[in-house]
Amino acid sequence: MQDLTITKVELFKVPPRWLFLKITTASGIFGWGEPVVEGRAATVEACIREMEEHLIGHPANKIEDFWQMIYRGGFYRGGPVLMSALSGIDQAMWDIKGKALGVPIYELLGGAVRDKVKIYGWVHGDTPEEIGKAAQWRMDNGFQAVKLNVCDHMEWIDTPAKVKQAAAKLAAVRSVVGDDICIGVDLHGRVHKGQAKAIAKALEPYDPYFLEELVLSENNDTLKSISDYTSIPIATGERMYSRWDFKRVLEQGTVDILQPDLSHAGGISEVKKIATMAEAYDVAIAPHCPLGPISLAAALQIDFNCINALIQETSLGIHYNVGADLVDYLTDPDGFGLRDGFVPLMTKPGLGIEIDEEKVRAAAKIGHNWKNPIWRNPDGSVTEW
Template sequence: MKITNIKPYAVWVGDRNQLIVKVDTDEGLYGWGESGLSSRELAVSGAISHYANFLIGRDPMQIGALWQEMYRSQYFEGGRVLTSAMAAIDIALHDIKGKALGVPIYQLLGGKQRETVPTFGCVRADDPEQLMAYARDAVNAGWDCLRLGWKNDAASPYEPRKHIATVAEWMIKAREALGSAVMLGVDYHHRLTVPEAASFCQRMPRGTLDFLEEPIRDESPESYSALRKLIDIPFAIGEEFSSKWQYLPYIERELTQFARIDICNIGGFTEAMKVAGWCEAHYIDVMPHNPLGPVCTAATVHFSVAIPNLSYVECWETPNEDMARQESSLFSKRAQLVGSSYQLPEGPGLGVDIDEHALAECEPFRFYEMPHLKRNDGSHTNW
């Protein structure tokens, strides 16, 4: 079997672009993948074209060797643009291999370790009473782990000190309203500095939060070491990491307790499985990042089925947060959520299929940006 074509589709799906990749073979088998680098899809599409130039004509079954060739056969190795391109191709190659062997992808990864995949529910609102109501709806629908947040995350100017005071009050109310049995977290999307993150946590009684996601930027592990000395809430870090090497200090120094592996950013199944095994050696649970479309979700579910150290997978299908996009009409098969858990994928490969004619007729790529935030003094700050 030989690869005959690798085609990226960058299409607008209602509120953002989605970059889906199809890999074809000379035996009629094909695979689907997805890139995770949102808002920079054209850069990733360009990288995919570079890889396709030498991958066409190659054996799609040799996934590990092709991954190494993509990573190592260039002077400027790695980086999020390249590894998210590699991820989409790697996922598609696993889809092909599963179909060729007649097994779901998780069987290629060592087989199943669980019968269903638990999720944490994403719940957002800009009013505290509405947030509490939405959180109760999610708990009543079966979720025992929630990540709470705010709906309007593009408001600018943005002042972190003012915001942490408000959000701390919301989290205290949420814990009081939902009781001690529900696991609660918040994602600060690396908006804070070390002292701001410490101040936020110190405003809440101990036991309010079970995890704090991405409180500060990740470029400096030393900064996370400093923050760890100031607070005792478990960290959920790593959705933006693009390799095992970027994870290295956070695992070896045990700076994270929940590894937010994004299979569509880190290089697909090939790299994600290595990071998960490394985490297992340090008793770090994996909490996969899953913010994209059905291809990402299906790949994340297969990955989660096959690893022993899973906590929860990110899920945007809570009662008041279902992210219904134009993409829903494209997929004839996709991962199924029952209650708060994804079901074991059935059938060979990824278990996802796409109407390629409908995909080709989708609204084309649009230039759009993640929010560009400024502080009151006019300086730029993190989104």
Template sequence: MKITRFETFAVPPRWLMCRIETDDGLVGWGEPVVEGRADTVRTAVHELADQFLIGADPLRVEDHWQLMTKGSFYRGGPVLSSAVAGLDQALWDIAGQAYDAPVHQLLGGPVRERVRAYCWVGGDEPAELRDQIAEQAAAGFTAVKMNGAGRTNRLPTVAELDGIAARASVAREVLGPEGDFAVDFHGRFTVAGAVRAAAALEPYGPMFVEEPVLPEYTHRIGRVVESTTTPVATGERLYSRTEVLPALRSGVAVVQPDLSHAGGISESRRIASLAETFDALVAPHCPLGPIALAASLQLAFCTPNFLIQEQSIGIHYNNGSELLDYVADPEVFRFHAGHFARPTLPGLGVRIDEKAVRAADGSAASWHNPVWRHGDGSFAEW
């Protein structure tokens, strides 16, 4: 079996998909994207596929991963790693179809029969937070995630700390003692600011506080870990085992590889195994499309130290298009009391609606994240 063709599709709201075809008719799908840099990643996907994949045996998944990540002198970074990630997903999709098994079966088999999921409920502007959380709880979700603050000073004021605590208080009140909420700081604070913000959250028992400092300050995240009883999570902007290792050595409780950024299924699987040696849990980052979610679920079902799965069905980013718009059979993503059931179809376990993908390709302008500024005009973390 040989790879004969590959294509990429930029589809609304902000996703990039890739399609790999073989000479015996098998087709694999992947989702290689950096949000806000889809066009750049698309170029990298074509460069990698042209150089390493056309004419090759698709079942040599590990060998392809090694070549795509190490076959050039300049390596790493989110663009290259995300390009590799989508192609890796597509290769695993083909492998599962060739062996007539879901990917999680090829990785050792399932360790659970359902996967707990959470949904995002805002938090930048807290006015509607109570209703948003109540709506998700009524839909059967037992966990949500929200931003700890909107635009904020890197060293938060007393008023900003009070706002963080007020959001957490609402979440705990609505969810009760049995529910969980996670708080995302998006690296908006300094180390000292994150310590103060974590202290403000502690009375409300969040499941974890996410990305309290920027990834470039991972070597300092241990200061936050040591300051609080709240579990600390990070990893959506870390793209390899070597980048995750300092966070684990600093004592983070949860790592969050994004399977469309961190080298795909192959590297995210290794990140999860590395985390297990530090007694850390895995909660894959996934505010993306159906292929990224399908790949994440394959990892979740075969990972002993898995915690919870992010998913973007109905998220506010999905303006003009929705995750399920590109799925031929949405049943695989149906929620059962806030959980996903184990997929049984071969490969990634999801059937992509190719007609819908082709029709949507190029139909939306490139998405870029907002740029925030402080009151004095200086740059603010989004």
């Protein structure tokens, strides 16, 4: 019998903006996780160090017990830091359990429901012309779905010109990719309630796949009036951290796609529960993942197992990834087997990927201090990034 008692916890802050976790057991089996809040990597690292006394000596196979102990054992619970720390630990423990049993994680969740998962690639540009060229590059590289931001600095209620600029960017992509390609639109919480209907109306002629974070998650109660107004599917969830956060939007009946992040929303254990809740409300999931290879591998395990998984975000070639890209920390650059816009069913044990530990350790000596920019409107007031 393998001894899966946790004996060692290591953290690696690596470029471009990621935090990797390695948990090792007494039998030598180890697992990887990716616990991070973008721009707050050191804070999450400190949180895991506070949890270390509970980790050392805990059986890595008792995943649910550890999750409940950390979540319920503290008087204060939830939020981005605690849940992101718990997410990475959860991923690593599932990785260990899968490796110990010699099966992919999705097998432990009930098995696969699909043979491959569609992914989308980010397209970025400051003008419609630039963003159209970026979309063409994605098409030339086999993608069958893309996503873009259509607006940047936004006032609480902005000018018609800003609304038209947003529509022009989406129109440029649609003209390049045609009607057989899905185009996700990410508003990044930059639009406020008073502007949301105008934005949705302007984008609707170009048939976006979904509108993501049309308003901030703390304003999700406003989605009722917006969802009644537009035929575009509404997506949200990257800044929501547990089933209790998602329960509210499901009860309101205003969201069509949930986007929990495997590195923020409690890991594999919690996102599986969120997906099951969503299925009961006839709502799809499309896990958020602008992060690294471990977070993506965890998301794919959910995608393979959950019938309502729609599409998967990846950070492959995203404009945030300066200094390192998604596959740079894998021993095999083709580790995800991406073909024609899909990731085929992964069959290796655990998370299904092999991390290049030597490269991780070298990169951790460089580290990073990534922070998102602070945006201000022309009058000097802070606005959403």
